[in-house]
Amino acid sequence: VRTLRGRLFLYLGAAVLLSTVLTIAVAALLVRGHARDQAQTNLDRQAGAAVALGGRGGQVRRTAADGTVVAFVRGGRLRPLRAERAEDLLGDIPGGDASGRVEVGGRDLLYAARSGPEGRVVLVRSAKLAAADWRPFVVSLLLAGLGGAAVALVLSALLARRLLRPLGRVAGATRAIAAGDGDARVDVEGDDELASVGRSFNAMADQLAASREAERAFLLSVSHELKTPLTAIRGYAEAIGDGAVAPQEAGAVIGAEADRLERLVRDLLDLARLDQHAFAVAHERVDLGAVAERARERAAGQAAALGVALEVRVAPGATAVGDDGRTLQAVSNLVDNALRATPAGGRVVVDAKPGRITVRDTGPGLDPEDLPRAFDRFHLHAKYGADRQVGSGLGLAVVRELARAMGGDATVASRRGEGAAFTVRLATRNT
Ligand SMILES: Nc1ncnc2c1ncn2[C@@H]1O[C@H](COP(=O)(O)OP(=O)(O)O)[C@@H](O)[C@H]1O
Ligand SMILES: [Mg+2]
DSSP states (O other): OOSHHHHHHHHHHHHHHHHHHHHHHHHHHHHHHHHHHHHHHHHHHHHHHHHHTTTOTTTOOOOOTTSOEEEEEETTEEEEOOHHHHHHHHHHSOSSSEEEEEEETTEEEEEEEEEETTEEEEEEEESSOOHHHHGGGHHHHHHHHHHHHHHHHHHHHHHHHHHHHHHHHHHHHHHHHHTTOTTOOOOOOSSSHHHHHHHHHHHHHHHHHHHHHHHHHHHHHHHHHHHHHHHHHHHHHHHHHHTOSOHHHHHHHHHHHHHHHHHHHHHHHHHHHHHTTOSOOOOEEEEHHHHHHHHHHHHHHHHHHHTOEEEEEEOTTOEEEEOHHHHHHHHHHHHHHHHHHSOTTOEEEEEEETTEEEEEEOSOOOOGGGGGGTTSTTHHHHHHTTOTTTOOSOHHHHHHHHHHHTTOEEEEEEOTTSOEEEEEEOBSSOO
16 A cells, blocks of 8 residues: 555554454453353243253253252253262252352353252353353444444544645645745644644745745846846947947947956856856865965055055964865955945955954945845845946855855955955864
8 A cells, every 4th residue: 555545544444443343342341241140040040940840841851869950051952961970060059049150070160050849950051151142242242343433433534634634735735836836835724743744835835935036036137237238239339330439449348348248157157056066165274364465466456556555464373274266266356346345545454364364445334234135146236236347246146155165154244334344254174
């Protein structure tokens, strides 16, 4: 049996059968005493009848030495006992009229003794109950069994329904979501384990819908970012054709826009590869002081052109576990951002400490509500996107993914108007 429904019904069916058998067995135990009393009463009645017939009636011939008729009853017929067994028996039962149970020669017997004018009759029978003794009770026993079975069946059916219905709902909602209905949710009733399955399912569906929405928004942003430079390139190309613009000027603009496209595509590829964990990331000891110095060398020209001072500070023991090249890529990205955000005359400091590099600037900083989402794709870019000449809007997202790929993370601290401090944190020792 493969399905849960089938297995459940199998188990419940077994439980019903078992409880029915148990009901009948218990009822039989309870009835047994009664059946034995009944057997004794019957024996007494037979003994009475035999006395009335004078122990004769053609049925009983042989008797004990004192003239008592002693007979064994089986299947409603009387069989006289052999003389020596009859003596044995008479030694074990009281005189006069008596009824009861006695053990003779290892046999458990019921007896009934009755005296009349014609003499005494003693009837015995096996104390074991035979099928005939049960017959009067069969209907009651069957009724008890059927009643037990009915109760067990109803309870089992209710239980099966209670178990299977919520699961069926979750299965239905799962199919609906797989078929593309992102709004499918499960109605949750109660507060048990099955309700918690439903709630977890709904939470998962919400999560799925949110991430689908995020993907859609991302795709829209990417399309927008691709369209803007392409529109500019097309415009300048047409202007050259019309002779409306000097080729040198158009060439410079087209080159700059192509740069933007190139950067965007490069960041997109980086993100996609980081997402797939397809990026080769080393876990080696990295000299963060050296990384900071290389980032400064790279950006020195840009800093001079923008009129921003660029400094490196290295604390003792400024090392971490990570990938040299990827760390430089992340820090360079942060330095580039900081230089562009900082007005001329400001200062950018690259601060290397054990396990972290912080890039601090004296630029405009960020609003508090932006801090939790600063590393989300296109988030800051969309909000403060004025300095668009070089940005792709994905730089900070790439920084965070790089840091995480190295087992670390990226964080930001800032106050509006007081500059920003972006930090790449890495492990200080191999784990
Ligand atoms: N240090 C900073 N100070 C103020 N604003 C910043 C800083 N770093 C980044 N930003 C803002 O965040 C935006 C997104 O940065 P980023 O993700 O690197 O994309 P890009 O640099 O390609 O525009 C920037 O355009 C800028 O407006
Ligand atoms: Mg950037």
